[in-house]
Amino acid sequence: MIRTAARTLAALIGLACLISSATAQSNSKTKAYTLHGTIQEVKDADKKVTVKHDKIEGYMGAMTMDYGVSDPEMFKKLKAGDEIVATIYQDEYTLYNIRLVQIDDRVHGVKRK
Numbered sequence: 576m577i578r579t580a581a582r583t584l585a586a587l588i589g590l591a592c593l594i595s596s597a598t599a600q601s602n603s604k605t606k607a608y609t610l611h612g613t614i615q616e617v618k619d620a621d622k623k624v625t626v627k628h629d630k631i632e633g634y635m636g637a638m639t640m641d642y643g644v645s646d647p648e649m650f651k652k653l654k655a656g657d658e659i660v661a662t663i664y665q666d667e668y669t670l671y672n673i674r675l676v677q678i679d680d681r682v683h684g685v686k687r688k
């Protein structure tokens with residue numbers, strides 16, 4: 576009885592190690608995507624922005640969701656209604672390298688990947 580329990584525990588620990596190493600591996604080859612969307616709300620308390628974004632090819636459909644902002648200075652500048660392009664990484668809900676889309680970009684077309 577005790578021996579069975581010990582074996583089960585050992586198996587569980589082994590499984591936990593496998594899972595954690597698999598997670599570490601996927602993190603080392605994160606894919607980058609370009610997000611294009613509009614800020615719906617700036618949540619100062621959470622340091623998050625709600626973004627209505629277009630479909631991200633090969634990753635996500637179009638939706639409205641919250642993202643963190645990598646650059647605190649940029650976060651302060653963001654406001655509802657801003658149209659943005661940013662870089663995001665798989666399984667990490669943070670916006671990197673945010674660029675505000677200017678009227679000029681709309682005329683000439685925003686380069687999206």
Ligand SMILES: [Cu+2]
Pocket residue numbers: 628635636638639640
């Ligand atoms: Cu999304």
